[in-house]
Amino acid sequence: MYGGMLAAPSATRSLSPKFRHLLPPTYSQTIAAWLAEDCPSLDYGGFVVGEDLKEASLWCKSPGVLAGVPFFDEVFRQLGCSVQWYFDEGAMIGKEGEGKTKVKAATVRGPARKLLLGERVALNTLARCSGIATASHLFLRRARQAGYRGIVAGTRKTTPGFRLVEKYGMLVGGVDMHRYDLSSMVMLKDNHVWSTGSIPAAVAAARAAAGFSMRIDVEVQSEEEARQAIAAGADVVMLDNLEGQELIDVARRLKSELHASSGVKGGKEFLIESSGGIDLANLSSGGHLDDAIDVISTSAIHQSTKHVDFSLKIEPLSQVKTRGH
Structure with missing residues (x-):
């Protein structure tokens, strides 16, 4: 009943495996450590919302290249939630230069407590990775438009402990x-x-x-x-x-x-x-x-780059029930 009641229309469940399979098996351990860092003891907010099954919408609120999907997925997989994407990784969401936008990128389903437990870790990772992918995409495009045929590359000036995500963002962005x-x-x-x-x-x-x-x-x-x-x-x-x-x-x-x-x-x-x-x-x-x-x-594509703005919003119970019926 749960899966059928909350199923979103015209969803894309299979994404391009372009770079996902490059990730080492240890990345799941890294994400487990992030979750432990964010909730080292008691989860008071989680106690408030409980274990009722909920549906949350992932909104992209500024134009950018979607990157970091495997990390986002793994956060919620470890928490027993499912993610349904509506864009392939590497796609530009929204129109460049448009400023603020609001596009539904994915739906996440699971116990309310678990959705909120993974929210910030997943969003921070997705926003940073997508920001780097966007900056990389724009830099490479400018070079190609000018006729450059060589290699555009990032650098090792990455954030300690977050290198895998930042390097992954460069790849998705095309550099x-x-x-x-x-x-x-x-x-x-x-x-x-x-x-x-x-x-x-x-x-x-x-x-x-x-x-x-x-x-x-x-x-x-x-x-x-x-x-x-x-x-x-x-x-x-x-x-x-x-x-x-x-x-x-x-x-x-x-x-x-x-x-x-x-x-x-x-x-x-x-x-x-x-x-x-x-x-x-x-x-x-x-x-x-x-x-x-x-x-x-250049480090300009991954140092001090602007994040892509994402938010995760749990739908009010009344809306979910209405759509399910």
């Missing part, structure tokens, strides 16, 4: 996650070089430890440092905080004089990455979209 953590790729920054003594010494030590299977990305501050990194065997050269014509000139010289594709004798295979303070305001004007740039990495 590359860059390295996931310190074990994913070797990145040698200025502190590594200063501590080791030189770029060649740092690259040699990294290669000896990482072997052939991992890329080495070296952050450089000048063309001369870039040349040192390439000669030492760096797979990626990050031109940090270079912009404008200087960035374009340096990148083009490196490609034409040192890259294997240029036909130069002894040419190397390497990627050129542009990074450092890149956002929508300077994306087109900073030289980052030149064909010589293979990768643009």
Whole structure:
């Protein structure tokens, strides 16, 4: 009776598994820890509402890309509730630039106490993940509209304990996650070089430890440092905080004089990455979209990004009974 009485019309129960299957089995443990953090002892509000079966509507109140569906689902799965979605993950809900909106994104069903127990954890995760996906989508679209064909990537400047959600949001938004953590790729920054003594010494030590299977990305501050990194065997050269014509000139010289594709004798295979303070305001004007740039990495898509506004509202008992009959 419960499932039939509260069934919503024209619902979409199966979502695209595009990125859901990438998630590690440990993410369910992480969500259990979030729930424990939010209710470490007695649930006074839950005592008030009890265990009556209820239906709640998930409203999207600002335009954005829907992301974080697996996390939202897992919160309520652990609490014995069900979720019915009306949009695929990755879909834009509402119209961009519209401001406030109100679109029903999903229906959640279960005991009233459990709906409210999972509400804030689920909404916070969904809002943050969708905000990152939206910012990523807009950044990538701007780059593609300007004719850029390279890789747009995030960074490792993520929130401790929340990296999985934030990196997932980047994927749903269409950008590359860059390295996931310190074990994913070797990145040698200025502190590594200063501590080791030189770029060649740092690259040699990294290669000896990482072997052939991992890329080495070296952050450089000048063309001369870039040349040192390439000669030492760096797979990626990050031109940090270079912009404008200087960035374009340096990148083009490196490609034409040192890259294997240029036909130069002894040419190397390497990627050129542009990074450092890149956002929508300077994306087109900073030289980052030149064909010589293979990768643009930015934290603007996941640091200080605006959340997508979601709310979860339990329908009044009278409305549910009326619709059920």
